[in-house]
Amino acid sequence: MNTKQINFAYRVRHALNEQLDNMPAATTDRLAAARARALARKKPDAPRRAFATEHAFAGRAGGHFGDRLSWLARMGVAIPMVVVAAGIFALYQSESQRRISDFAEIDAMVLVDELPLNAYLDNGFNAYLAKKAE
Numbered sequence: 001m002n003t004k005q006i007n008f009a010y011r012v013r014h015a016l017n018e019q020l021d022n023m024p025a026a027t028t029d030r031l032a033a034a035r036a037r038a039l040a041r042k043k044p045d046a047p048r049r050a051f052a053t054e055h056a057f058a059g060r061a062g063g064h065f066g067d068r069l070s071w072l073a074r075m076g077v078a079i080p081m082v083v084v085a086a087g088i089f090a091l092y093q094s095e096s097q098r099r100i101s102d103f104a105e106i107d108a109m110v111l112v113d114e115l116p117l118n119a120y121l122d123n124g125f126n127a128y129l130a131k132k133a134e
Helices: 003-018 025-041 063-111 123-133
Strands: none
Touching: 063 123
16 A cells, blocks of 8 residues: 555544444444455465665665765775774884894994804893894
């Protein structure tokens, strides 16, 4: 039933309810019999199923603004992913630069002979290099 048919049925029901006390008994009996026949012919209630023709998510508005919101929804997912990827890349670059500068500092110490030759034979120096490399 469409909305026009539903509105018509409501208006008829309202008019009948208003005039129920003024109707003769034969008319009310005929109306009751007609209602009983209509209810007997009524199909049993079946579960209603609706098939979505588009992807529908909770909170998604359809209609006129559907395309614009769909674009915004995609950007709402893509932008945080890009920000996370950029953050991971920046973290990787800064850690790489830190390791490079630590190795450069050790190489500079070795090249300017600030370390004695016995330091290379010392196990503690190897531990120092491992600690500085972390």
